[in-house]
Amino acid sequence: WANMPYFRQVRELEGIPVINIHMWFDRKLTSVDHLCFSRSPLLSVYADMSTCCKEYADDERSMLELVFAPCSPLAGGKTNWIAKSDEEIVEATMKELARLFPTEIGPGAPDGGAVLRKSAVVKTPRSVYAAIPGRNKYRPSQETPIENFTLAGDWTSQKFLGSMEGAILAGKLAAEVVTDRSAGRPTQGIKSVQQHVIDEANKASEEVPVGLDLDSDSAFVYGGGEEMSQRSEEALQNQDKEQLEAATVAAR
Ligand SMILES: Cc1cc2nc3c(=O)[nH]c(=O)nc-3n(C[C@H](O)[C@H](O)[C@H](O)COP(=O)(O)OP(=O)(O)OC[C@H]3O[C@@H](n4cnc5c(N)ncnc54)[C@H](O)[C@@H]3O)c2cc1C
Numbered sequence: 650w651a652n653m654p655y656f657r658q659v660r661e662l663e664g665i666p667v668i669n670i671h672m673w674f675d676r677k678l679t680s681v682d683h684l685c686f687s688r689s690p691l692l693s694v695y696a697d698m699s700t701c702c703k704e705y706a707d708d709e710r711s712m713l714e715l716v717f718a719p720c721s722p723l724a725g726g727k728t729n730w731i732a733k734s735d736e737e738i739v740e741a742t743m744k745e746l747a748r749l750f751p752t753e754i755g756p757g758a759p760d761g762g763a764v765l766r767k768s769a770v771v772k773t774p775r776s777v778y779a780a781i782p783g784r785n786k787y788r789p790s791q792e793t794p795i796e797n798f799t800l801a802g803d804w805t806s807q808k809f810l811g812s813m814e815g816a817i818l819a820g821k822l823a824a825e826v827v828t829d830r831s832a833g834r835p836t837q838g839i840k841s842v843q844q845h846v847i848d849e850a851n852k853a854s855e856e857v858p859v860g861l862d863l864d865s866d867s868a869f870v871y872g873g874g875e876e877m878s879q880r881s882e883e884a885l886q887n888q889d890k891e892q893l894e895a896a897t898v899a900a901r
Pocket of ligand 1: 667668669694716773776777801802803804811812813814815816870871872873
């Protein structure tokens with residue numbers, strides 16, 4: 650299947666890294682009962698889970714979850730944060746929080762500001778596809794050339810980018826393909842594939858797939874994220890070593 654034009658076009662979509670940070674503080678910060686978008690170039694969205702999530706509810710101490718992005722040149726950042734240590738990432742986050750909330754965090758805040766009790770850094774090296782210009786035409790339809798195989802997922806062709814909305818809509822469209830096919834109704838058809846992909850597919854020979862070590866139980870194999878341990882660092886080194894290269898690279 651890998652060299653069929655329909656599947657080959659997926660090579661044009663590249664998953665970008667994202668980091669999720671969990672931070673437990675020694676006091677309650679001013680918070681709102683909502684997910685917030687930040688004006689920071691490093692922390693895109695965050696929420697005080699002690700306020701807006703029942704499982705973490707705490708009136709005395711805040712627990713922030715933050716999305717640390719862009720964290721690589723492909724995603725529009727200057728630094729490859731995936732290759733950095735957890736300590737460096739937490740330090741950069743604390744500096745950014747001190748800039749955003751100077752009255753509560755950092756040396757400028759009364760009594761030195763909130764103290765971080767503990768933290769967890771979850772790295773997802775291949776998250777949503779990079780929504781750089783010209784990618785939409787390579788997103789495959791849910792209907793595939795294989796009769797009993799249908800695709801879903803935020804990256805498949807639908808009107809939203811890689812997101813929760815995109816994942817839901819793609820799932821609905823996939824369900825439509827399955828029900829239409831099983832009821833013998835006409836489907837929407839397979840989305841056309843770009844000519845250069847067809848030309849490349851015609852010339853391609855069989856290759857050993859890279860990046861998927863099915864003997865590994867690392868979440869990275871399945872496009873997931875985890876806290877970096879020696880084991881996960883080795884998994885990344887074996888499957889996707891460019892992620893660990895050059896800690897600082899010029900932005901595109
Ligand atoms: C840190 C972070 C923050 C985000 N923030 C937002 C946000 O604020 N708003 C928003 O809209 N979106 C956000 N997203 C994106 C959103 O989470 C995704 O777009 C969405 O979850 C994709 O859903 P999906 O069903 O397409 O894929 P996934 O949720 O990735 O589901 C795919 C599933 O398939 C499993 N799988 C993979 N390979 C195999 C295999 N071989 N066998 C069996 N199972 C397999 C995986 O384990 C996974 O459970 C964020 C993503 C990340 C990582």
